[in-house]
Amino acid sequence: MDYEIAKLYLLSKPETEESEPFGEGIPVFKVKNKIFAILGMNNGVGQLNLKCDPEEALALRDIFTAVIPGYHMNKKHWNTVILDGTIPNGEIERMIDHSYTLIVKGLKKIEREGLELRYGQDALYKK
Structure with a gap:
């Protein structure tokens, strides 16, 4: 998954709003004003910060x-996922x-x- 596809998927979540409170080019995705994802680029590779259950984060x-x-x-509680093509x-x-x-829960x-x-x-609540 690349940056653009990730962004489209994030925006497909119900009532998702996108803003850039941390600066231009760092979109933040919120539901009901609560952050569930931050998307960025590092040396041309997308990176995605996502909230996660602590045990699952470690796994x-x-x-x-x-x-x-x-x-x-x-x-x-948060992982950074590097969108380098190695994760399906x-x-x-x-x-x-x-x-x-x-976040919704x-x-x-x-x-x-x-x-x-x-x-x-x-x-x-997709599983």
Whole structure:
């Protein structure tokens, strides 16, 4: 998966908003004003910061050399995924879905239930 495909997939998540609070060229993706992904470039290669369950974060780092502790993030809860082509697209999509789901589940009850009513649980909580 490359930078552009990752960006399109991130924007496909329900009610995702993109902004650049950290500077031009560093898009941040939020749902209900909560960050679930940060996309960047390093020497022409895309990088994606994603929230992750702490145990899964460690497991992914063991499995994939292109998954490292989250750059400028809480390293217990965030991974940086280097989009160098070594991780299958489906696995990166699963990591994005997991990050998005963690954020949605952590929303205030009224916000979460509003999303669930509007989009259905299947669209929000992909496994």
